Amino acid sequence: xxxxxxxxxxxxxxxxxxxxxxxxxxxxxxxxxxxxxxxxxxxxxxxxxxxxxxxxxxxxxxxxxxxxxxxxxxxxxxxxxxxxxxxxxxxxxxxxxxxxxxxxxxxxxxxxxxxxxxxxxxxxxxxxxxxxxxxxxxxxx
Ligand code: CMP
Numbered sequence: 684x685x686x687x688x689x690x691x692x693x694x695x696x697x698x699x700x701x702x703x704x705x706x707x708x709x710x711x712x713x714x715x716x717x718x719x720x721x722x723x724x725x726x727x728x729x730x731x732x733x734x735x736x737x738x739x740x741x742x743x744x745x746x747x748x749x750x751x752x753x754x755x756x757x758x759x760x761x762x763x764x765x766x767x768x769x770x771x772x773x774x775x776x777x778x779x780x781x782x783x784x785x786x787x788x789x790x791x792x793x794x795x796x797x798x799x800x801x802x803x804x805x806x807x808x809x810x811x812x813x814x815x816x817x818x819x820x821x822x823x824x
Contacts, residue, residue: 693796702755708785712761744794776793
């Protein structure tokens with residue numbers, strides 16, 4: 684079943700110069716990029732994105748990090764895109780991520796894990812709206 688998901692290349696991923704590799708991996712897999720932008724998140728918008736983590740010990744560090752430099756946001760579409768993207772990303776904690784996954788190839792610590800992908804249909808719908816207006820998303824095939 685077709686789904687759409689929000690992917691962020693985090694500041695460490697942009698810094699490492701792996702935007703192109705990440706996009707290539709998705710395109711090679713047959714997923715479509717239907718919206719794409721580079722931006723610098725405000726602390727307010729970061730807090731909205733990560734609202735489920737408010738109050739957790741790592742929340743302030745997470746907001747500091749995600750607002751520390753430019754990020755790339757994209758909407759990725761395809762068969763079971765939410766699940767496929769998460770498998771391609773590897774586990775949240777890169778220590779456990781398999782080689783060949785994005786985090787398994789490029790990340791080593793949970794706070795700096797190079798990429799974010801929505802974890803469910805509901806999260807995807809909510810998160811896409813934080814970054815994109817409806818008119819910025821290419822719905823044509
Ligand atoms: P992400 O997929 O963007 O979703 C929430 C983020 O919080 C997660 O990736 C990690 O980067 C971060 N995170 C989750 N747990 C921890 C933790 N225990 N310590 C630091 N950062 C964390």
